[in-house]
Amino acid sequence: MIFNDGEGASLAGYLITAAEVKFLQAEAAVVYPTTMGFNAQTCFDSGITASFATFGSSASDATTYLAAIATKPGVGWNATANKIQAIQYQKWVALTNINPTETFISYNKTGFPQLPMPLGAYYSSRPNRLMYPQSEYISNTANVPNPSIDQMYSVNNFSPFWMK
Numbered sequence: 001m002i003f004n005d006g007e008g009a010s011l012a013g014y015l016i017t018a019a020e021v022k023f024l025q026a027e028a029a030v031v032y033p034t035t036m037g038f039n040a041q042t043c044f045d046s047g048i049t050a051s052f053a054t055f056g057s058s059a060s061d062a063t064t065y066l067a068a069i070a071t072k073p074g075v076g077w078n079a080t081a082n083k084i085q086a087i088q089y090q091k092w093v094a095l096t097n098i099n100p101t102e103t104f105i106s107y108n109k110t111g112f113p114q115l116p117m118p119l120g121a122y123y124s125s126r127p128n129r130l131m132y133p134q135s136e137y138i139s140n141t142a143n144v145p146n147p148s149i150d151q152m153y154s155v156n157n158f159s160p161f162w163m164k
Helices: 018-031 040-054 059-069 083-095 100-110 134-139
Strands: 002-004 010-012
Touching: 018 040, 018 083, 040 059, 040 083, 083 100
Parallel strands: none
Antiparallel strands: 002 010
C-alpha cells in the first residue's frame, strides 16, 4: 500500500500483511475447526508464501522453504504436534521487522515461539505487558494505571485480560 500526503510524498507501508491475515486464519481454523470454512494447513502454507512475496522472494523460494521445514518440529506443519506453535513461529518470522507489537502480543497469548532469554537478563522471563508511553500519563492520568517495572513481569491486576 502506498500512502500519499497529497503533496507528492509517498511512503510504502502496511496496515496488515497478507501473511498476517493467512496466519490469523490458520490459527482460527486450528482453534475453531468446526466453524471455520478454510483449511488450517492451506492458510499456514499461504502465509509463508505471502511472507516471501512481501520480502521480494518468489513462490518457488517459498516452496523450497516449506519442503526444508517440513520435518522440523515447532517450525514445520507436519512435524509439529501443536499446530499453534508452528503458526506462531512462522508468524514471528513474517512480522518481526514489520509488526513487532503483534508478535509480542501473540507471544504473550500463546507462549510461542519458545526462545531463550538473553544472557545477563535482569528478569528470568519476558514482560507480560508494555508500559504506557509518557504522553498517555500526561494527557490521560485519570485512566492510566501506573504499574511498577516488577509488575510488568508478573501476572497481576495490570496484566492483559487473557493472562488472568
